[in-house]
Amino acid sequence: MMNLPPGMSPVVLLRSTFSGVSTGLYLTGSAVFFTEYIGLSPRLVGLGISIAWLISTATMMPFGMLADRFGGRRIWLIGTSASALVFCLYPLAHAYWQFQLIIALELLVSGLGSAGSGRYFGDLFPEGHRARGRAYLRVTSNIGMAVGAAIAGVAISLDSRPGYLAIVLIAAGVTALDAILIAWAVPHVDRPHQRVEGEARRKPVAIRDRSFVALAVLNGVFNLNGPMLSVLLPLWILSRTDAPSWLVAGTMLMNMALCIVFQIPASRGVESPGNGARAWMWAGVALVVSSVGFAASGTTHGVATLVALAVGLAALTAGELLTSAGTWAIRYGLAPESRRGEYTAVFGLGGQLSWIAGPAALSFLVMSGGAAGWLVLAGVFVAAAVAARPLVVWAERTDREDGEFAAAVPAARSARRRFGRARGRAGGE
Structure with a gap:
């Protein structure tokens, strides 16, 4: 068992x-x-x-x-x-x-x-x-x-x-x-939790949580691994390499098999936002390696092309597995219990946007730029890997437990308005 x-x-x-x-x-x-x-x-x-x-x-x-x-x-x-x-x-x-x-x-x-x-x-x-x-x-x-x-x-x-x-x-x-x-x-596991009552319940809060939204955007960058696999890689294999066309289906099957075998080991120990940030950092490294491998496959022939594609696919799958593990640790570790649905939905916006903008943007970048386009994409993943830890630390320092952030947002805005009016009166004097 x-x-x-x-x-x-x-x-x-x-x-x-x-x-x-x-x-x-x-x-x-x-x-x-x-x-x-x-x-x-x-x-x-x-x-x-x-x-x-x-x-x-x-x-x-x-x-x-x-x-x-x-x-x-x-x-x-x-x-x-x-x-x-x-x-x-x-x-x-x-x-x-x-x-x-x-x-x-x-x-x-x-x-x-x-x-x-x-x-x-x-x-x-x-x-x-x-x-x-x-x-x-x-x-x-x-x-x-x-x-x-x-x-x-x-x-x-x-x-x-x-x-x-x-x-x-x-x-x-x-x-x-x-x-x-x-x-x-x-x-049935809808556990009792402190509900957000009254007017606060009707007002969205997560979208105004700047540190959390920044992480949602970064989540979208890491989730570009999806369009890379299912849209960009098939186009690249068919039009820019000498690999056989059946390899398009082969890459999908191999990715699926690797996910089945390695998803559980890849998620082991990734249960806190800090560990999630570390998983994202390594995901960024893996996606950089995959981009370089795919770029190389467009300049090689025969067996060398197959090797470059295999390295790129293995690294892309590693990036996918680590992205998934880090995403769950970060979004659930930071979401307040009373607004878990709202916060996880906002976090998922990044993944949605990666599928809305990713296919067209990645296709234009790589199919127009060739190997250079892959290297630009590698640079994007380098920046994402570097940003992961600081953004998670910023988000961990934000107090959002059980709706407290909801109360803090309007209170802070009201304080800024009072401060602005006070400065205006002082300036008038």
């Missing part, structure tokens, strides 16, 4: 696997479904996804506040159940506006579920065990994603409308099973 972290149970791991299957199906097969089944152009699909992501990003913080108000598990269940229903709407889309409406709705309810799960898992895992708990969830999720990607691959290979339809219907069914487990099997 696995030595599971406190709060973890087999049913929680099972639903994480189901969630991964749905994600693998969607990521692998959705673009093909949109173009082949609905009949949209790739340009319109890309536009629709970008608009939907922007809408979803704008609602993250309000959804986090809802999770604080009504409980993470309840909001998570509502979002997941709605996701299963929205998947069933995709086959009804026959025009762009219908597709845009459905995908925006899908990302909205998915974001609602994510806000709820973020609050829930922060309550489920006790302090000192959250990064390890997250590691187990990522392992099972990656296993599920591999299964989902394989199912989608079989469906796509049929090259038929029933095959494309099967992708979204299976995703809907698996997501419905996930919702059933959330409703009936996962533990």
Whole structure:
């Protein structure tokens, strides 16, 4: 029997696997479904996804506040159940506006579920065990994603409308099973905590916490590893190296396998904001190495190209694993319990923005600049690694426990206004 972290149970791991299957199906097969089944152009699909992501990003913080108000598990269940229903709407889309409406709705309810799960898992895992708990969830999720990607691959290979339809219907069914487990099997762990009452409850606080927002932005920089793997690296391999085209799929599978094997060891001991900062620093180093390795692969031939790509991929995966471990330690270690949903949602904005801006920005930088573009990206990661520790120290010095920061913000603003009026009167004299 696995030595599971406190709060973890087999049913929680099972639903994480189901969630991964749905994600693998969607990521692998959705673009093909949109173009082949609905009949949209790739340009319109890309536009629709970008608009939907922007809408979803704008609602993250309000959804986090809802999770604080009504409980993470309840909001998570509502979002997941709605996701299963929205998947069933995709086959009804026959025009762009219908597709845009459905995908925006899908990302909205998915974001609602994510806000709820973020609050829930922060309550489920006790302090000192959250990064390890997250590691187990990522392992099972990656296993599920591999299964989902394989199912989608079989469906796509049929090259038929029933095959494309099967992708979204299976995703809907698996997501419905996930919702059933959330409703009936996962533990009830919304722990009692000091609630923020009255007017303060309705006012967002995390977005005004400058040190925390700075860390959210830095989180977005480290999370560029995602667009690097799934967007930038395939383009680079196909257009700027002499590596075989099948290596694009090979890199995805290898990344998935490495995540399954090494996520738990990579998260060991990363349970405090200070340890999270250290993990981010090493993540930055790994992402620098990966950028240099990929840059080299564009100037080599044959076996040397494969070696350079292998080194770059291994380092990129290490950066991904360490980023994940550090992110959970920092965001949960700094978020006050009464506003955990709101704070974790704001922290997640950085990751969202990395997917909104990252694909286009990274593609322009590297595909236009070649190896030099990779080296510029390496410089960005050097700066991120250097900034990690000072920003975490700054955030640790900010008193935000149980809504005290909420009271401090307006009080400080009022004091500044009084001081300004006093200076104005003194100057007039």
